[in-house]
Amino acid sequence: MATNKILFFSAKPYDKAFFTKHNDAYGFALDFLETHLGPHIVQAVEDGTFAICVFVNDKLTDEVIEVLSVKGVKVIALRCAGFNNVQLETAKRHGIRVCRVPAYSPEAVAEHAVAMLLTLNRKTHKAYNRVREQNFTLTGLLGFNLHGKAVGVIGTGNIGKAFCRIMLGFGCQVMAYDPVEADDLKTLGVHYLSLNEVLNQADILSLHCPLTADNQYLINQDTLSLMKKGVTIINTSRGGLLHTTDTIKALKAGKIGYLGIDVYEQEQQLFFKDLSGTIIEDDTIQRLMSFPNVLVTGHQAFFTQEALSQIAEITLNNVYQLSNGQEPDPAVMLT
Numbered sequence: 001m002a003t004n005k006i007l008f009f010s011a012k013p014y015d016k017a018f019f020t021k022h023n024d025a026y027g028f029a030l031d032f033l034e035t036h037l038g039p040h041i042v043q044a045v046e047d048g049t050f051a052i053c054v055f056v057n058d059k060l061t062d063e064v065i066e067v068l069s070v071k072g073v074k075v076i077a078l079r080c081a082g083f084n085n086v087q088l089e090t091a092k093r094h095g096i097r098v099c100r101v102p103a104y105s106p107e108a109v110a111e112h113a114v115a116m117l118l119t120l121n122r123k124t125h126k127a128y129n130r131v132r133e134q135n136f137t138l139t140g141l142l143g144f145n146l147h148g149k150a151v152g153v154i155g156t157g158n159i160g161k162a163f164c165r166i167m168l169g170f171g172c173q174v175m176a177y178d179p180v181e182a183d184d185l186k187t188l189g190v191h192y193l194s195l196n197e198v199l200n201q202a203d204i205l206s207l208h209c210p211l212t213a214d215n216q217y218l219i220n221q222d223t224l225s226l227m228k229k230g231v232t233i234i235n236t237s238r239g240g241l242l243h244t245t246d247t248i249k250a251l252k253a254g255k256i257g258y259l260g261i262d263v264y265e266q267e268q269q270l271f272f273k274d275l276s277g278t279i280i281e282d283d284t285i286q287r288l289m290s291f292p293n294v295l296v297t298g299h300q301a302f303f304t305q306e307a308l309s310q311i312a313e314i315t316l317n318n319v320y321q322l323s324n325g326q327e328p329d330p331a332v333m334l335t
């Protein structure tokens with residue numbers, strides 16, 4: 001039996017470093033597996049393991065959760081905010097508590113969205129390579145001012161709010177769509193509009209809503225047709241918000257001027273892995289990466305020292321409270 005054991009899936013060296021450091025104060029037995037969680041590995045979970053700790057691409061299907069339940073796992077601790085990869089109802093039915101880290105340095109993700117926007121616009125990635133070749137010409141590097149541009153933000157929770165504040169600082173007109181409007185943002189000058197109005201008026205669109213059954217493929221052929229020609233779209237939220245084939249068509253037609261994605265619907269096969277020596281079978285991501293006006297990053301928006309420290313601390317504290325019969329803050333609990 002391993003009653004104080006937390007088994008990590010999809011563990012990278014940085015997970016190990018940050019969790020091990022923060023665990024000094026908690027004393028759990030930590031075990032790290034590099035593989036992602038799925039039906040292929042779930043039988044390897046030791047009976048009596050108290051908690052498993054998972055990340056965005058671990059698959060907690062009905063089948064996986066049922067095996068975890070048989071093995072006596074009490075807690076599924078997500079070390080991320082999004083939870084679209086967990087069958088919550090099944091966990092609930094088996095009495096497994098699911099917790100997450102709803103807000104860890106939202107600025108980390110918001111700042112990465114801005115970094116993508118600035119890279120695409122001012123082409124610093126191209127300039128970097130060009131000057132290293134002693135080519136100091138400017139042709140092809142023309143950008144546009146962010147000042148005065150209409151920025152549409154879909155989802156104004158923790159990350160969306162941080163993004164709005166930054167864009168207001170740039171002197172943009174910020175408009176937003178969220179079923180729950182935030183008064184503090186309105187005070188700062190953000191205008192809430194309907195989804196269609198935001199899509200219709202934005203020069204730059206940034207997605208900061210969770211992926212749900214209702215908003216899958218929020219960006220599709222129909223919604224793209226509402227947008228301005230040359231719109232910039234940034235998605236640091238979840239890949240499934242974007243219909244990738246429709247997006248590629250819109251890029252080819254010049255409807256999308258720039259696209260920055262830190263997330264991709266089929267990212268599980270690719271992201272967080274070094275595939276530099278392999279043949280990638282996914283033609284869609286290859287097509288996306290072939291556009292000069294598309295920037296892909298591999299789900300790194302959260303990846304700052306501050307965020308990793310907060311993720312480790314909040315996750316361990318969630319599990320600690322549950323292991324001591326305490327009820328954590330409702331904001332971190334999903335079941």
Ligand code: NAD
Pocket residue numbers: 081082083102103106109154155156157158159160177178179180208209210211212214215236237238262263299300301302303
């Ligand atoms: P949050 O829960 O604080 O805010 C989400 C907001 O979206 C809420 O205000 C909610 O009302 C709104 N919303 C829900 N459905 C919507 C819809 N259909 N249209 C518009 N708004 C809607 O979450 P957060 O911390 O701001 O995170 C947002 C998302 O960012 C997460 O769900 C996750 O998918 C993603 N994320 C990505 C990374 C990364 O590294 N790329 C890291 C953390 C989070």
